Each structure stands twice: as structure tokens, then as C-alpha cells.
Amino acid sequence: MGKVCIKGVGEFCHHYPSVAAVVTARVGEKANAMAAAWHSPLSRKPPLYGVAISPKRFTHELILEAGEFGVNFLPFEKAEVIASLGGSTGRKADKFRLFDIAEEKPVLTSAPILAEAYAAYECQLVSHHTFGDHTWFVGEIVMVHLVEGALTDEGVLDLSSVKPAMYLGADRYVTTLRESLCYLDRKAWTKK
Ligand SMILES: Cc1cc2nc3c(=O)[nH]c(=O)nc-3n(C[C@H](O)[C@H](O)[C@H](O)COP(=O)(O)O)c2cc1C
Numbered sequence: 001m002g003k004v005c006i007k008g009v010g011e012f013c014h015h016y017p018s019v020a021a022v023v024t025a026r027v028g029e030k031a032n033a034m035a036a037a038w039h040s041p042l043s044r045k046p047p048l049y050g051v052a053i054s055p056k057r058f059t060h061e062l063i064l065e066a067g068e069f070g071v072n073f074l075p076f077e078k079a080e081v082i083a084s085l086g087g088s089t090g091r092k093a094d095k096f097r098l099f100d101i102a103e104e105k106p107v108l109t110s111a112p113i114l115a116e117a118y119a120a121y122e123c124q125l126v127s128h129h130t131f132g133d134h135t136w137f138v139g140e141i142v143m144v145h146l147v148e149g150a151l152t153d154e155g156v157l158d159l160s161s162v163k164p165a166m167y168l169g170a171d172r173y174v175t176t177l178r179e180s181l182c183y184l185d186r187k188a189w190t191k192k
Contacts, residue, residue: 016169107123
């Protein structure tokens with residue numbers, strides 16, 4: 001199959017699929033949540049996590065003010081919630097009420113934790129920097145919320161109990177199939 005070379009990124013979908021997260025923040029009575037597909041781990045010690053948020057988002061304001069944010073991972077069955085949170089702004093409406101989203105109490109921060117999340121990080125903002133049209137917020141993970149049985153003994157997501165919600169771009173969502181799982185020991189696959 002031939003390849004084409006294209007100048008410019010167009011819809012910028014080539015790096016998908018990636019896990020669709022829900023980024024949250026709270027300032028006083030005002031809590032908000034938005035969908036985010038641009039996020040990444042950055043460091044293990046200390047545990048740092050980055051999210052790319054456009055200054056147009058209400059969440060952007062809240063993170064700056066709160067100095068904290070949450071990163072929530074919802075299962076594929078809740079992809080509609082992700083679409084709802086990514087298709088509306090919390091500037092004028094309380095999305096938690098509007099979409100009937102249940103919250104759990106955070107432990108060390110003010111950032112809302114979604115009850116439906118199989119895993120969530122509470123992050124304290126340590127740095128932020130503007131790159132082009134997004135702000136890269138870096139948070140130290142100070143608390144992890146994890147549903148019991150979500151991980152296997154090896155510490156990876158147990159696909160027989162959790163199906164992650166992944167974003168393919170253009171409002172398409174997919175998940176992973178347990179049947180596609182393969183174990184490739186990196187040492188066994190290294191050429192000697
Ligand atoms: C699947 C999905 C992923 C998204 N990823 C991002 C992202 O990584 N960064 C961003 O700034 N906006 C992203 N958005 C858009 C925001 O979620 C959307 O603009 C949202 O309405 C912002 O809400 P807020 O104004 O309440 O903060 C995404 C939307 C969807 C549906």
C-alpha cells in the first residue's frame with residue numbers, strides 16, 4: 001500500500017485512538033468537568049501528569065484558580081457521558097446536574113471525582129505553560145482512586161472487568177477487546 005505525504009495535520013487525528021479522560025476542577029460551589037483526549041503521564045517520581053486544555057474552556061479558568069484538577073477514566077459504557085461533557089460548557093450550566101453525574105468526595109484536593117470512573121487521579125498543579133493554542137497543565141498526582149478488581153495481579157487494566165473508553169477522533173469512540181491482548185516480553189524480543 002502506498003503512502004501519501006500531507007503538509008499540515010488537518011483534523012489532527014493520526015495519533016488516535018487514545019483514552020478519553022474527563023478533567024475536573026472545583027472552585028467553591030462551582031464544579032466542572034470536560035472531556036479531554038490530550039493528556040499524558042510525565043514522570044514516575046514524583047508522579048506527574050499533564051493535560052492540554054484550551055484557554056477557551058471554562059475548565060481552564062477553574063484549574064488556574066483552584067490550583068488543582070482531577071483526571072477521571074470512564075468505562076466505554078459511559079462514552080455518552082464523555083460526549084456530553086465534551087459537547088457543552090460549564091460556564092452557564094452545572095454539568096453535574098444537567099447530565100446527572102454522581103460525584104465522590106476527593107481525599108486531598110477539591111477536584112471532583114466521578115463515581116462512574118474506574119480510576120481517577122487527584123492532581124495538584126505544579127506548572128503550566130502555553131504551547132500554541134493550548135495550555136499544558138502539569139499536576140502532581142497526590143491521590144489515586146481505583147475500583148477494586150480493575151487491575152490484574154500484574155498491575156495492568158483487567159479487560160475482563162473494565163473496558164476503557166477510547167477516542168478515535170471525529171466523535172467516534174472505541175474500546176479494547178480482551179481477545180486482542182498479547183504478552184510480548186521485551187527481553188525475549190530483544191536481539192542479542
Ligand atoms: C472526546 C473529546 C476530547 C476532547 N479533548 C480535549 C482536550 O484534550 N483539550 C481541550 O481543551 N478540549 C478537549 N475537548 C473539548 C472540550 O471537552 C469541550 O470544549 C468542552 O465543552 C469544554 O467544557 P468547559 O467549557 O465546561 O470546560 C474534547 C472534546 C471531546 C468530545
